Amino acid sequence: MVCLVCHSDSLVERLNVGSHPVSSFYLKNKGDPERNFTLALGQCNECGTIQAMEPVRHESLVPPFDWIFAREPEEHLDEVVEQIIAMPGLGPDSVIGALTEKDDTTVDRFVRNGFENTWRVKLDEDLGVTDPAAGIETVQKLTDPERMAVIAARRGAADIFIARHITEHVEDMQAFIGGIGALVKPGGIVMIEVPDCTDSLRLAEYCMIWEEHSLYLTPETLEPLVTIGGFETIRTDIYRRPFENSLVHLARKTGAPGKLRISSAAKNQVGLLDSYARKFQPTRREVRTTLERVRSEQGPIALFGAGHLACAFVNYFGVSDLIEFVADDSPHKQGKFLPGSRLPILPSADLVGRGIKLCLLALSINNEDGVIGRQGAFTAVGGEFRSIFRASSRPLISQ
Numbered sequence: 456m457v458c459l460v461c462h463s464d465s466l467v468e469r470l471n472v473g474s475h476p477v478s479s480f481y482l483k484n485k486g487d488p489e490r491n492f493t494l495a496l497g498q499c500n501e502c503g504t505i506q507a508m509e510p511v512r513h514e515s516l517v518p519p520f521d522w523i524f525a526r527e528p529e530e531h532l533d534e535v536v537e538q539i540i541a542m543p544g545l546g547p548d549s550v551i552g553a554l555t556e557k558d559d560t561t562v563d564r565f566v567r568n569g570f571e572n573t574w575r576v577k578l579d580e581d582l583g584v585t586d587p588a589a590g591i592e593t594v595q596k597l598t599d600p601e602r603m604a605v606i607a608a609r610r611g612a613a614d615i616f617i618a619r620h621i622t623e624h625v626e627d628m629q630a631f632i633g634g635i636g637a638l639v640k641p642g643g644i645v646m647i648e649v650p651d652c653t654d655s656l657r658l659a660e661y662c663m664i665w666e667e668h669s670l671y672l673t674p675e676t677l678e679p680l681v682t683i684g685g686f687e688t689i690r691t692d693i694y695r696r697p698f699e700n701s702l703v704h705l706a707r708k709t710g711a712p713g714k715l716r717i718s719s720a721a722k723n724q725v726g727l728l729d730s731y732a733r734k735f736q737p738t739r740r741e742v743r744t745t746l747e748r749v750r751s752e753q754g755p756i757a758l759f760g761a762g763h764l765a766c767a768f769v770n771y772f773g774v775s776d777l778i779e780f781v782a783d784d785s786p787h788k789q790g791k792f793l794p795g796s797r798l799p800i801l802p803s804a805d806l807v808g809r810g811i812k813l814c815l816l817a818l819s820i821n822n823e824d825g826v827i828g829r830q831g832a833f834t835a836v837g838g839e840f841r842s843i844f845r846a847s848s849r850p851l852i853s854q
Contacts (some may be wrong), residue, residue, distance in 0.1 A: 458499040458694075459506050459669060459682065459812045461715050468508050472771045473494040475795050476724040477511065477666055478763035479518040489794060490515070494664055494669065498729060502717045503724035504676045505652065510669035512624050515594040522787045523588070527620050528701055528821070529560055529646075531694040534565040535703055539615060539644060542689075546580035548572060552613030552638055554621060555594050558666055561617050574610045576638075581606050592667065595625045598634035599751035600712070617649040622680065623670045626768060629683055633712045636684030643708050645686055648738060649677060651693060656727060659734040660843045662767040662817075663699075672729070675720040681706040682716040698820035699755035739772050746777045753812040755779045759840075761788045761816035762802045768843045770795040770815055782814065784807055784824055804835045815851060816842045823847060 456466040474491040482489070492515070495508040517597065529643050539545070551565045553575040562573050564610040582597045607613075625631045639645055652671040655663035665672065681688065686706035694701040727771045750756055758765050761783035769775050775796035783801040791800050806814055814833065816823050820842065827840050834840070841851045 456497065456508055457496040457624065457768075458504065459503060459510070460504045460676075461502040461717065462502040462629065463499060465483060465500040465565050466506070466508070467500060468495050468497040469728045470735055472661065472664055472735065475666070475766070475770045477518075478766035478794050479520070479523050480514075480792065480794050481520070481692045481761075481788060481800070482797060485799075487553050487792075488596065492666055494666060496664065496732070498725060498728040500725050501722075502715065503721040504677070505656075505671040505673075505724075505728050506668045509667045510681050513596040516667055517586060517590075518740045518787070520787065521587040524590075525557075525620075527557055528696060530696070531692075531701060531703070532564055534708060535692075536561065536568065538690075539646065539705065540565070540568055540570070541642065544642065545614060545644075547778045549614035550574075550611050550640075551611070551615050551617070552576075553583050553617040554598070554635075554700060555591050557591065557619045557621070558617040561619065562619050563582075565615070566850065570615075572611075574605075574633050576606060582611075591624055595621055595631060596627075598625075599627075599630040600633040600637045603634040603637040607638050612643070613638055614640055614643045616643065616645045618645065619651070622647055622677075623649045623668045623672060626669055628670075628680060629715075632680055632683035636686065636708060639684075641708055645681065645684075645690070645706050645708070647677070647681065647704045647706075648703050649704075654700060654846065656731045659731055659738055660846065661735060661738065661771055662843060664767060664771070665763055668762070672702065673724060675703055675718070677702055677722050679715055679718050679721050683712060683714070684708070685710040685712050696821060697767070698844065726750045731753045734795075738852070743774055744774045745851060746774055753836065756809050756813045756815065757782055757806060757809075757811045758798070758817045758843075759783070759803065759817050760816065761785070761791075761793055762818065764843065765817035766794055766796070766803065768815070769793065769798065778815075779809060779811065780805065781817075799818075803830060804832075806830065806838060807836055807846055811838060813839050813841060814848070816840055816849075820844055820847045823849070
């Protein structure tokens, strides 16, 4: 297989978690047909990048609903913006560019600091996309040097360009980073943010695997990517949080686009995926055995949070027969069925009404305390919350 990053033929498959549907394609009826995709991870022996062996193409990822969105962590953005505006050569007249709506809150921070010359790539105006459900899966595919050069000429090349939580979705890294380079002035700065997969790999957190992600990056494998666009690294910062650290990479455009320059640190990542892959089947057996015991001893089990993490947990570990339903208070999701497992999605009030004893939290660890705090009726009758994540303070399976 050919590496998505360096285009070598050194990509080797290490882990296959099976064939599953796209997690945003909620079923309106339990018996509706589904389309499955093989989800397998490999690592390139040349550049060290962990990646999907066969990324699900962007056309298959556009959700059938226009109400689906993802919240990204923002606690660190004030600090990041302060770092950038302190750099030499920048001032109130500098042009701030951005790639997707995920960047809007970062742009707002620049505006509050007096940087009012801003723009963002628009799906309809700039890329000719009219589907209201289209998002980053479509933007990443259309980000290439030719299209972005036209946008830069019309809107003005950026002194500072922001691209948060899209790089990990990219199908063609050479085209994507080349496109970013076309949007930035010589000497300009790019801010790229991605999730850090280091802890998930170390802790064997298999819900890390998501059909929307083509790349699973670490600080070492993120840094070389910008060299494709003629950028030189300024700094990479790790912003730590209970669930999936954020990596923020700042780089300056110092030259013309070119080939990927692989660092020794990235090369040394080769082998990182091996232990993660070896632990999958033992973890799968442990999860099932634990849930079988809990169900036998205590009674019915539910999940909380009908998102891609719940889909990953139930589908990859094959435990849908041990789960009664998925609780979620989004009115958009209630009455539908979780992709793959076809579990019904019901209001959280049904945790009490249906006699659930154990509820597994299938959402960001950052949000666990808030959810539990709102479920006093469930805990008052002896209901217990545990997390699907080892990194949580209340894990189903300990480290």
